[in-house]
Amino acid sequence: MALPGLSLPGLGLQPASTPAQGNSFAPPIEQVTRTENLPARSEWRFETSFGSPYNLRLLGGHAELFGVELATNQPYDLSGVQGAIFTWQGCQLEITGEAESEYAAEETEYATEWLNLHGMLETLRSERPSDGPRMLVVGSDNTGKSSLIRSVAAWGVKAGRTPTVVNLDPRQGLLAPPSSLSAVTLGSQMEVETGFGIAPTSGPTSMPVKTPLIYHYPYASPTDRPDVYKALATRLALSTTSKLEEDVTAKQSGLMVDTPGSLGLTDGKGNISEILHHLISEFSINVIVSLGPERLTNSLSKRYSTAKGHEEAIPVLRIAKPGGVAERGEPHMKQLRSRQIKQYFFGSANESLNPHSHSIPFDNVVIYGAKPLASATETSSYGAAEEEEDDYDPYTDNPTTTASGSGTSNAFFEKVTPSVAMTASLIAIKFCPANSDESTIRDSAVMGFLYVADVDEGRKKVRFLAPHPQGWGNRALVWGGWPEAVVDLVT
Amino acid sequence: MAARSPRGSLSGASDIASDFEDSLKDLQRNDRFAIENLTNIARESTEHAQAISRVLENHIKATAPTRKLPALYVLDSIVKNVGTPYTVYLGRGLYSTFMESYGSNNDPTTRRAMDNLLKTWKEPVPGSMDHRPVFPPDVVRPIESALIRWKTGMLQKQNQPQLQPQGGYRSTATPPQYNGQYAVPPVPVQQNAYNAFGSQQTPQQLAGHAVYHTPTPMQQHYAAPPTSVLHAPIDVQVVKADISSLISRLQTQFAAAPYDTQVQTKLSQILDLQRAVDAKPPFGDSLRQVRDIVAALAAGLPPLPAPTPQPHAPVQWQAPTPTPQWQPPASFPLPYQPQTAASYMQPPPAQSQPLPILTPGALSSLQALLANGQKPSTPQMRTAVPALSSASHTQLNNVQNNVAAAPTANTADLLAALAKSGMFPIMSAPNATPSVPFSASVAAPPASSTASLLQSLQSILPPASQNGTPTMIPAQLVASKPRIPFSAAALKQFRPELVRSLYDEQPNQCSNCGRRFLANDEGRAKKARHLDWHFRTNQRMADPNTGRGQHRSWFVDEMEWIRLTEFDPSTTTADAAIAATTAKKQKGPQDQYVRAPAGVTRNTCSICQEEMRSSYSEELQDWVFMNAAMYNGKIAHATCVEEIKKSSLQSASGAMAAALSGAYAGGRRQRSETPDSALGKRKAEGALAGAGARIKMG
Ligand SMILES: [Zn+2]
Ligand SMILES: [Zn+2]
DSSP, rough: OSSSSOTTTTTTBBOOOOOOSOOOSSSSSOOOOOOOOOOEEEEEEEESSSSOOEEEEEEEEEOOETTTOOTTOOOEEEEEEEEEESSSOOOEEEEEEEOOOEEEEEOOHHHHHHHHHHHHHHHHHHTTSSOOEEEEEOOOOOOOHHHHHEEEEEHHHHTTTTOOOEEEEESOOSSOOEEEEEEEESSSOHHHHHHOOOOOOOSSOOOOOEEEEEOOOOSSGGGSSSSHHHHHHHHHHHHHHHHHHHHHHHHHHHHEEEEOOOGGGGGGGBBBBHHHHHHHTTTOEEEEOOSSSSHHHHHHHHHHSSTTBBBBBOEEEEEEOOOOOOOOHHHHHHHHHHHHHHHHBOOOSBBOOOOOOEEGGGGGGEEEOOOOOOHHHHHTTTTSSOOOTTTTTTTOHHHHHHTTTOOGOSSEEEEEEGGGGTTEEEEEEEEEETTOHHHHHHHHHHEEEEEEEETTTTTTEEEEEESSSSSSSSSEEEOOEEEEOOOOOOO | OOOTTTOOOHHHHHHHHHHHHHHTTOOOOOOOOHHHHHHHHHHGGGGHHHHHHHHHOOOOOOSHHHHHHHHHHHHHHHHHHTTTTHHHHHTTTTTHHHHHHHOOOOOOOHHHHHHHHHHHHSOOOTTTTTOOOOSSSSHHHHHHHHHHHHHHHHHHHHHHHOOOOSSSHHHHHHOGGGGOOOOSSSSSSOOOEEEEEEEOOOHHHHHHSOOOOOOOOOOOSSSSSOOOHHHHOOOHHHHHHHHHHHHHHHOOOOHOOTTTTHHHHHHHHHHHHHHHHHHHHOHHHHHHHHHHHHHHHHOOOOOOOOOOOOSSSOOOOOOSEEEOOOOOOOOOSSSSTTTTTTTOOOHHHHHSSSSTTTTHHHHHHHHHHTTTTSOOOOOOOOOOGGGGGOOHHHHHHHHHHHHEEEEEEEHHHHHHHHHHHSSEEEEEEEEOOOOOSSSSTTTOOOOSHHHHHHHHHHHHHHHOOOOOOOOOOOOOOOTOOOOOOOSSSGSSSOOOOHHHHHTTOOEEEOTTTOOOEEHHHHHHHHHHHHHHHHHHHHHHHSSSSHHHHHOOOOOOOHHHHOOOOOOTTTTTTTTHHHHHHHHHTSSSSSGGEEEETOOOOEEEEEEOOOEOOOEEETTEEEEEEESEEEEEEEHHHHHHHHHHHSSSSTTHHHHHOOOOHHHHHOSSSSSSOOOOOSSSSSTTTTTSSOOOOOOOOO
């Protein structure tokens, strides 16, 4: 059913000539190329828009972007990126293209702290080879959590480790579109432009691929469906733990868990989100890194850094946030999501991919709509923790929802008929059969994502854009309200 | 019970190999379509290349003499059309495979055909961008020598009363001087795919009785022993002296005409060469190649032009270092100067002279342009390489066509392609493509291409470590690794040793992707494999046939992800990767066991209802049921349990859900209770429950 030309009449759009953001390395002639000399331990901060090309080239010295070293004289396309090229030794950069903002900065104490964190993780790996560090990084939005994880993961890989990174923020995908919660063990070098690299494709890739495990949480925040979020976190923790048990090298290298900013918030009394406790427990976290305010760190230390009963203490470390991190506006985030979705289907400039069109009658698809937070659970969502009176539990879910296949009032999913409302949104293919029970569908890993290209309610046909030419069999499909529709996928 | 795993388990391998074997057995004559078909099976199942190669070798040895030649054609077609890893697997046993076939055949026509076949293996695949021979010389040469000896022996025998009608070869043992010398290095040798048939087949041949034709690339006589054997020994000192004198000649020229790219290129090549020779004196063929290149460079030198010194700036020549040269401007603050990192403080060529026509920078931007996979536009090329700005459209088109065919994992190939376009008549030597060793660490003589450069490296470097673990072995980078306690107090202080461990202690860098390698033998071998990997993938990405139908793969399911061992394909040998997959697979269900409860010697599998008997395990010093696992509290065949997990789409989700429901229900605030392991093999305690796995402060 592959559509070679990939015209999508339902959208009235032309096929993309160059996939994704796809600008080429060669800039238009009129663009100014300039060089920057950076002294040792300084950085080049930049924020670039998605539309206009921004190319960087290392002319001399050494430099890295979030821990991933740049090769000399190779052009890197960094449009739509907020980041900082850091140099430990000093370097000369050649810059082409326009940025929304760019400047050299020498206040880089954060980098020293981050590198020291890497050194600490290395120490833990050497001293406890059978049980590596399992680190959770917490902090509010725009504090550099993901950049920190990228950096220490990249340094770890460079030191010969195979760390496992877990992303629990559904707003940004890791090797997958948004609404994914994912885990990946990094067995090969990371990439400057894409960060973690690329997920497997059918053909050769310019860098070794990374194979993630994906779950589907089609909401923007953990608090939208805390019950579902916690169940998926548990599931992901079980898979990850099982994998590390299979692979001693990976276990020694350890785990790095990235969390959404909302979990870094405390209530008025400084109490920590109950979901965060859940994550610390499920992933057997033994190192906590806080990028948040003093208050959060204090609360975490109070709760974890002294042994309590049968639990041993977990050290909590507060780390500097990088100076360059600016508030990323919602328009930027939306474009980022849109780019991730495009890249999932179309690949990048280096590895261009062809999605395939599948046209299917309504009768032949079973789609579950993921329901938003039910009012029933909302009413009981605040309460005290069972164990400690002073623990704040803003997100405690209704206990009955955690039992699998529970009553209809708390259902996560309802079967839906395809409708135009689905147009341009993402649908997850779950590994489980279409007729599985609710909790199985909820907990199953994701085989792939479909893009709803067109819904013809008159002819009762839905057309999907799929990453793969083959069908997906009789598997459960889940449609959620997140991420938002991306109408310009094929422009 | 062997489920056919879609991802190529052991059972999958044997299935495919036996499919292959069945088709092979049907091959009675030289049937092109059958041979093509077998080639396609091999192409699509490279993950089972080892098994397929073994089947093929065994078949060639076992089958009737008349069928041996068609089977050899299958081998030929696979190594020429598919290449690695088959060249590696089939290369190892090639001597005995070939000699057995040759010896068991009396028919002069067949033998001639085999002679011709062998001849083509010394050549590159016709039409391929890859300049390496089909099999490396150290694979083919022992066969050639043995054949010559055998033929000589046969001639002598013909002059005597015939005692034995045939089989003379069998009494000729492997020539002793070649014993053990034809093992192929484990590094994959990629052959570019080419159309063995299309280019040479006339329409009649295609329409009529299709016959597999061995490509016969060159009209070259072969009866003589390999020419290399006849060469007089070359004195490495003589070659070194030649290099030195050539360098001083070129330096004079360079001083006279600093903007002459031809001189510049030659000079940088010869300097690279000198470094390589000094670092690791070549011998044998490598030395001969070096000598030929030096001779070619020297012969190509134009007469010394009249010196035209620059009026203002006398050019001071400085030997280029292999690492990119750059020096911060004088005003440049350098608070941190690692002792070892002197390499980046070289004089900046870009500041002391105008941009030379083909600087490494220009080359790499051109490379990057081409690595995009799409044909770059002429303006793009002009922008990327200022030197091309004056080139005509026709010239640029030439460049595009020549480089588009094989962009450009490396400078050498790019230069070759440029030279081919008539843009830069860099070398006048007939077959010496200019080659620029990647860096000083690649201590090897230049060869006709990077590929063969890498190959010749293999003969110099010790073989790659053969341990079967494909996961990256944690590089014990530093003996004096700093111990940094996990504490706030340790956060602020800058530790240059951490920077050093990530940079200076891994000085050997890939110019494509920036990846670093240790400066020891292992690091060099890894880097060689890594560069070869870049080369192969770039070649494949440039192939218009691969570009079209590429698509994203489905994500993997939980069980597959859990079992997947991440490794870096760019630095792992095909062997190690296969060994690892095999090792991983051998941990499959059939190796699981359950200790027999006291007094229980028999059990009925709770799934297939067949009887199971206990056996005594020496290793475990206990009675066990092999291929057994607990299923719903009862002992069952592990393979049956596996089957059930696989057959339902839920894969492991049933077992996992069971494990999870316990974990989740019980684990809300406190640490999860240990659930039964989802894998049925391992308790999750210490992992999920995290028992005792806490790290102390400070
Ligand atoms: Zn590389
Ligand atoms: Zn059974």
